[in-house]
Amino acid sequence: MARYGMVIDLRSCVGCQACSAACALENQTPYWSDKWRTKVMDIEKGKYPNTSRYFVPTICMHCDEPACMTVCPSKATFKNDEGFVLVNYDTCLGCKACMAACPYNARYVYDKNDVRKAQEVYGDSAQHSHVHIDKCTFCQDRIARGMEPACVATCPTLSRVVGDLDDPNSEVAKAVSTGLAKPLRPDLDTNPRVFYIY
Helix, strand or coil, X not given: CCCEEEEEECCCCCCCCHHHHHHHHHHCXXXXXXXXXXXXXXXXXXXXXXXXXXXXXXXXXXXXXXXXXHHCCCCCEEECCCCCEEECCCCCCCCCHHHHHCCCCCEEEECHHHHHHHHHHHHHHCCCCCCEEEECCCCHHHHHCCCCCHHHHHCCCCCEEEEECCCCCCHHHHHHHXXXXXXXXXXXXXXXXXXXXX
């Protein structure tokens, strides 16, 4: 079975937010509350006139050792057979323990106002019907259908690549094995499956 991971190349990301928009449409994230499963941080470094600007897209890291899962009192946060870290919305208590435990700030509350607004916007096709903690799912439903995650499929600069980390021929595995792509905060021992090229 594939062990999916993602590589994000910061050298080519232009901060266009196409990934955020595609994710919001695909997963009905509450953009009206400025909540996103994927977002792009716009970072300026240095002091004028020697400043540089770069963009850092962030998502759930789908860690092999997820801190969020160990603290969930209802076991709503779980890993499926492919290792995707997911949330069972039916058993999620909305207690925010997972939010506090996640070192990547990758979760948010889909609150009652968001549920109401989603039903207004999406009607019968609304995906979220009650309060829960929400996060990136790696579009695992799209992957199961042989498609790329929405954020990957829409990136105009091809900054994101998804693939099997255990397949030595995949672009993802090659970038990770050469050391070109690195995880954020490896010192936390969460073993993220999202890697960045700086």
